[in-house]
Amino acid sequence: MKLVIDTNIVLDLWVFEDTASAPLRDLLADPGVVWLATHAMREELERVLAYPQIVKRLTARALPAEVVLALFDARSQTVPAAAKAPYTCKDADDQRFIDLAVAHGATLLSKDAEVLCMARRLSKLGVMVTRAFPGNMRAVASY
Incomplete structure (x- = not known):
């Protein structure tokens, strides 16, 4: 199974330790x-980890940003950026995630x-879109 994970979910995984992301x-x-991830996705995570509200959370947990980046590096497989997908997201920052998911199914x-x-449009291209919380994890795992 191949996954593309946006930055907010990555933050839930390791910065906020959201129980729903367990x-x-x-x-x-x-x-x-x-x-699957690209260099630009890692750079985005690195940039977001420097936001004051994120730094505050990292500091409260005594969690260096480098540890989060190391987890990203250890768990993800870096691949080249993908070509533009047939559908365009209103949020340009999210387009790279869509492009990569479409390129790799x-x-x-x-x-x-x-x-x-x-989600409906991307499903026509073989991409399942989900929030990845417990109710959806079984569907993701069997997709």
Whole structure:
């Protein structure tokens, strides 16, 4: 199974330790699951980890941003950026996630409303879009 995971979900996984993302943390430990990412996605995560509200959370948890980046590096597989998908997201920052998911026929995990509203259109291209919370994890794992 191939996954593309947006930055907000990554933050839930390791910065906020959202209990709802625990099934995804478990899923990422499965060697049959491939999390696809690009250099631009990692750069975005690095930039977001420097936002004052995120730094405050990292500091409160005594969690260096470098640890989050190391988890990203260890769990994801870096691939080249994908060509533009046939559908365009209203939020340009999310387009790279859509493009990559379409190019690889991957499941796209996102909490972004602009991405989630594209689920029906992206399904026509073989991309499942989900928030990746417990109720959806079984569907993601069997997709």
